[in-house]
Amino acid sequence: MNQAVAARQEQFDLRRRLWTSTTPSRALEDDRETQAINFFAQNYMLEQSIDGAPNPGLFGLFKPAFTSSSRDSSAALAVSALALSVYSRWRMDGVTEKKIANVLGGAIYKLTKDLHAEETRKSDITLLATLTLQFHSSFESLFGSNKATIVHHLGALALVRGLGPPQSWTTLANQFVAYILHVEVAAAIREHRQVHPELCYWSSVITTTSMESDTQIDALGIRVADVQVRADNIFKSTDSDPGVSSLTLERILSDIRDLDKRLVLWHDRVSHFWGPFCWSQSDIVFPPIQTFRGACHVYTSIRAARLINIWRSYRLTLTLLALQLTGGNQRQQIFDSNEVLTIETILVKRIQWLVDGFCASVPFFLGNRTNIGTVADFDNSTWRFPTCHDMSEAFDTTGRPAEMKGLESTAHHKSRAIAQGVWLIMGNLTQLVAFFLSTASLTSRLPLRNGQLAWICQQYLRNLSLLSLPWTMNKALEEQVLTGVCLPADEDLISEARRCVQRVQQGLKMTGD
Template identity: 30%
Template sequence: MPNYGRSGRCLTCKRRRVKCDEARPSCSPCRRLKVTCEGYAKSYAFKEQNYKFTSREAVKEDRQVALFQPAGEPSRSLLVGADVAVPFYLLHYASMGRSLAIGRGFYEVMIPAYNSEPSNSPLSLAISAVATGIYSFWRHQDAVKQQAQAPHHVQAVAALRSALERPEERARPATALAVLVLHLYESIHAVYSARSAEPVHHHGALSLLPTALSLDGLDGLIGAYVKGFVVHTEISSALRQKRSIHPAASSYVTKLQTSSLVPENFSSTLDSIGAPVAELQADFVRRMVAKLPFDIALEEQCRGWVTQAEQIEDLLQTWARDVPESWHPLRLTSGQDLDPSIPTYQSACDIYPSCQIATLWNLWRFHRLLLLKITAGASQRISSSSARHIQDLVDGICYSIPFYLGNRTKQSSLSDFADPEILLPSYHSLPPGDARRCHTALSKDEHHRHIVAYGAWHILSPLTNLLTLVKDEHGGRFVAGCLRAGQLEWIRGQLLRIGILVRLPAAMHSSDEIGGLAGYGKAEDLARQVRNGARFMSGP
């Protein structure tokens, strides 16, 4: 288990070997001497004591998986608790496959922020609450999950309330990040409880936006990305709920001319385009719900919506041209490039360098689908070119599903991280001499682990949004009419498959196999429950 050591001194005082009062954001000795206070980093020295608390079965399982075992080091057994859950969570969710050039600003800054915080800080306690719950999920220990999460969650909420009473703490990015982690905790519980997520933490994060960029140095960089993530979740939430963006976030991303909040970040740039998509949809839905008579004014308004949609479409096309060439999807063929055991749509699969890049493309596709739906709804018809675009975009989402899921069909478990029977299409699947093969930052093992960890979650939202889109009363029928025969049924089946992988109650059956599910009526219920629980989460 980790030994945090006896000293909580800042790094500067540790190096100088002097007493530190551990004040934040900088300690008193550093302020007095006018030197840079380098913050508070946790260092982990592992001592093998877990065997005292772990059953033989758990030791056998953990040795097989060897999740934290660096090459050449002996196997370590794992204890279900924050001491093991937090490193597991940070490794597989906040580290592998993450990049500041791609990231939305949540997981990408979590580790440096966490390392600068004491163990009793709101951020550390919030991460412990989420991590223990997620780790318990992987071990199929739902009862343990509830017991393990509750103390950390209660302590995190209490610590956060105390921090928010102090102006200097409200201005710290770590405080805003703690709010976001607690929001994730609430959203996960809402999805698994089949209820609507409470907005308290989301609104709390929005209220901290004006102060999140007030610091310099590392805190300033973290603050910029945290602010970008808060804005991203608000845009995602507005798109899901067909409403306008909250005023606290709209000042950062409004109008077509707005540049990205985080420079040279393609996710932030896409958000700056997604904001006017959300506003256009909100305006369109308000007028349609009002059921105003079709007169000259409404006809002119409809033409205005079509014009706005075309302008935003141009920006989305520019975004696609600007991303690196290596980020574009590569089409593989089942039986030729892929093992036939991997379920595909029309025997095809698109692969990407990472899960994050694939998800950016699906968000891009969803923005375009919304614009096409609004255009069709405004003109009450769909052109042949728009129909082709809709088909291509939905096909693109379908072709990405094998990349996220591979040949997985059963409930997720820890053994999946090291299971050689799980096949996940990637550039590593191509022969070494294949001209299409490109270098990726992730090794084959790292790619396997990061897709296993959250691949199913990353495709869950696009599919639930797609099923909702085609049923929308304001233009959804035009989108549905463009799909291929049987395509919608295939998408429903894949959604139920994901529900089993992530063990969502609405998709569970006595059999672990997908074939044990009866009918597709559950797919619509599952989509609705996921959207209600994830209504304030990151999108698509």
């Protein structure tokens, strides 16, 4: 560790000794770091699951950093660095950049010391610090157009291995490992690789002791990643050797059907409580809430909506694989022409239904936002987001009366949607754009609704702007995309989205939620 970082740490320790409160909210108002932590705690940190709500993920695990024995811990400093980075994006004044570097240096300095001591190396708080620094790295990577590094993620994996067998982990350690698995599964599917066998074992242990739906969906995601790799190998082998056995094709298609049924069962267990629920606008909102053909679904929380979209992405991945395998050169080995036509019709309809669901979820995340926003916009009464509270009666998409669990208040949903909506929907929009713009051979066989691909691309570009990610120098074009008014030709929107998608995928490399 160089002298500059050590000097910054001494200044950091001195300043933190003056911070005597047990919670961020009591500190001095003119302290920028305290302002950032207050802002982050109010709008990003989530309570642990109550009343049947989904597990809050990493954002529900930050509070131990401030309730531990030392507010100077590596975890507290790491969360402070993340809070400052997030707060800086909302303030848009650049004043906090130097402070971020100081706090980040302090976090790394403390973490380095913790890793050299056996007691602290095996501490849950040290693992939290490592995970937070990884999220901070990915967050800054996205906004800095740099490729995300995974050094802290690899460090977290090493720390978990040092905790001993999974059966001996603490409850908090189990939650951290569940988050690591969530990130690993997302990365494996995105990168077309299998999840490491050791992590699969961790998942099997956690899954047997936890009935949380979040854990169950990640376990299914491990199987999705595995099937995807197997399908990729078949596609590669058929390029060089068209004689792939019918048994191989039958086995993987059977596994896809079985896994899809398990995903349907998972959805049946949670949708009645979390959504989606059909929403209709009861009053005139300006700016209007952008929808595709008026379709909008609401959920009990932003986290619930995110998990349902993960479920949709798994089913979409499987359905696309089945469509490619069914339509390959070997299809005549196991299907006649009529069977192929029937199967393809079913698969295409399923894809359309899943894409419709994605599109209907976008208004829940983005509301009627048409500009980047600042800290003051958290109290902006013109920003509106659809919620379950807008309806006197709620029904799921099959017409059953809802039995909601974990329902957020209107105020909490607005706060979470403003803070995290654009971030959480970005992965889904990126996936959709990548699916339909990179699989040229499938495009002609995936007849989306008229104008739907262009609408998805527009929402993707809109989301980039709401995240303050520059994608064009044409301010008039950006305003058209943000407002949805006087939009350019569909071909132009699709072209712009195709150009941007690779950069964002790099930034999302090692982030989950």
